[in-house]
Amino acid sequence: MLDIKWIIKNPKEADEAFKKRGLKPLSDKLIKMSKSRSQSFVQLESLLEQRNKFSKEIPSIKDKDKKEKLIEKVKSLKKEILKLQEGKSSTNSDLDNFIMELPNFLDNSVPDGKSDNDNIEIKKNGNIKNFNFKIKDHVDIGESLDVIDFKSASKVSGARFAYLKNNLARLERALASFMIDSNILSGNFKEIYTPLLVNEDTLKGTGQLPKFDSDVFKTRENLWLIPTSEVTLVNLIRDKIIEEDDLPLRFTSYSPCFRSEAGAAGKDTRGLKRQHQFSKVEIVSITKPEDSNDEHLLLLKTAEKILQELDLPYRVCELCSAEVGFSAKKTFDIEVWIPSINDYMEISSISNCGDFQSRRMNARYKNNEKKEYPHTLNGSALAIGRTLIAILENFQNKDGTVDIPEALKKYMNGLERL
RNA sequence: GGUGAGGUGGCAGAGAGGCUGAAUGCGGCGGGUUGCUAACUCGUUAUACAACCUUGUGUUGUAUCGAGGGUUCGAAUCCCUCUCUCACCGCCA
Known part of the structure; x- marks a missing residue:
């Protein structure tokens, strides 16, 4: 606010x-x-x-x-x-x-722009593989390996859902564990398992409501399915007065995320890219205002580290003024290389929300004897559905198999490939 | 889902229409006593918002006893709805 x-x-x-x-x-x-x-x-x-x-x-x-x-x-x-x-x-x-219903003010450093073309690439990392065979996209790979089933999902739930099967289901679980472990190591993030259904005030606190109600699923009981665990992690401080010494608070959580994506009909309909349900490991920080810029970089580093360990090529972009979300004042996106589209695709969004959310949820911290609004930051580290796409495509072999990234093998009981 | 009991300051716990922003105890803060600690003792101790000027560690006002409504000249106190907690029953991973 x-x-x-x-x-x-x-x-x-x-x-x-x-x-x-x-x-x-x-x-x-x-x-x-x-x-x-x-x-x-x-x-x-x-x-x-x-x-x-x-x-x-x-x-x-x-x-x-x-x-x-x-x-x-x-x-x-x-x-x-x-x-x-x-x-x-x-x-x-x-x-x-x-x-x-008014969005957060942007940080002065945010570049002006009109679309994602105006985002500024600030960093590139990793080697893009040259495949000496005709590559497939993740849908073809997944279906030929019998590890993704969109047809059954559409029967059971409708469009934009998927079954993951066999070792891909296991890989999804492995990624969650791997990412959480990595985050804990990176910044001593405290692991949290959160509620997935929340009330209206909670969504108002982080900014999804009142303006974006059509993007969130609502139940008959007036509870809403979280679109990201940012919602529940940041709301941990709602109506609280935090001791200065306890800052920064750092949380990480693995959760399913639900998005009705009302505005995205017809967009990215193929594959796992844009689903109504996906898993994500989230990182959240609550800091003193003077520390939030540094913390923002720490969150970025934390998310980057995961891509580095997975050996996935990526780049980091600073979002331009048209692209920064409602609650954020500054955002970095991490985009992972996707061979089938010969381009990068967003896999993480890391935002500094300043005091926008803490005002909305009346969360304060004691600054000497004064009570002030802390800054809140959030980021994906990482979106698991899209990480699966990246792994399937970047680690594909000519024979249709997919190698398991080195860092994940121990989470897959030593399995070498799908 | 059913029944019952509850939700009062940092905590515990009184209050059952006006004297209650709220007894008392604990805790916190400041002082006294004491060789140190303890004990004892005196004082003090909510938040938000607003108005005003003498712009002050100021004065005054308003609101706040789970939330929202209602009754009343007046509500922590009576009534209604909701919500949360606890207990028992039912169901259940």
Whole structure:
């Protein structure tokens, strides 16, 4: 959530920031809304004060008529209060609703841009293999090895689901263990197993709601399937006051993720790339504001290390202004090399959300005696479904088999290839 | 899913329409006593928001006793809904 006080104090800078996000200047509107809110608030307070004062006097008045009169007076006060409260709660929620749908301000360092073409590649790593045979994509590899079954999945669940079978199912499990272990080593991330169903407030806290409700699956019981365990990991600090010495908090979690991807119909329909359900190992950090830039790099390094150990070629991009997500102020994407498309594909997104989420969830930390909003950061380390694609394709052999990356063999009981 | 009991400050625990932002105890903080510790003792000890100026470790106000509604001149206290915790029963990996 944006800091309305800061906007009131710095309307020009705020409008610049809105512009960078591709929005109209909104400071005027926000300031007006906030002013009318605080005006009615002051008015209401003074009415409440009167009511309380008179009410307190009533029991000590002996004269019956006087008493009656005073009671009548308070009654009419009450009517006024009720009226005002109605107005207030509507302007109040106007501002709240409006501001809850505004994205985070971008970091100054974020490059301007209009599409993913304007993302800036900042690093490349690993060797892209030259295959001396006709390569297959992961769908063909998976189906010919009888380890992926889309047909059955579409019958059982519908489009955008898949069965993984045999050693590919095992590989998915191996990757989860491997990634978690690697993360714990990289930064002493604490492993967490989280709930997969959450309530509305939780999703508001991290920013999926209220704006992106169509991207998230909702159950009859008003619980929502998490689209990422960022949601549950960051919400661990909701309504809490963290001791300064306990920062940074670092969490890692393996979980299924569910995305309805309402806006993505017809996109990437082939294969495992864009599924309604996929697994992901997530890393999350909660830091002091002054540490979050360094922490952002640590998260990046943590995710990169996994690709390095898996021996997968990748590059790191800094997202341009058009591509940074709603809650983030700065994001690095890691993209892994995919031979069948002869290009890189996003496999991890690592974001610094500043105090945007901690404001939304009212999470603070003690800075000496002051309470301030910590920064929250999250990243995939890594998306497992897409890691499977990368392994199937980058480690494929001419005979249709797929080698198991060295780092995973011990998690596969020594298995050499699929 | 059913039944019952509950949710009060950092914690424990009173309060059962106005004197209650809330007794008491513990803990915390500051002081006293003491060779040190302990014990004892005195004082102090919530948060958020707002208004005002004398811009201060300021004054005043409002809200907060799980959440949201309601009754009332007045609600921690009465009523309704929801939620969470605990116990027992049922079901269950």
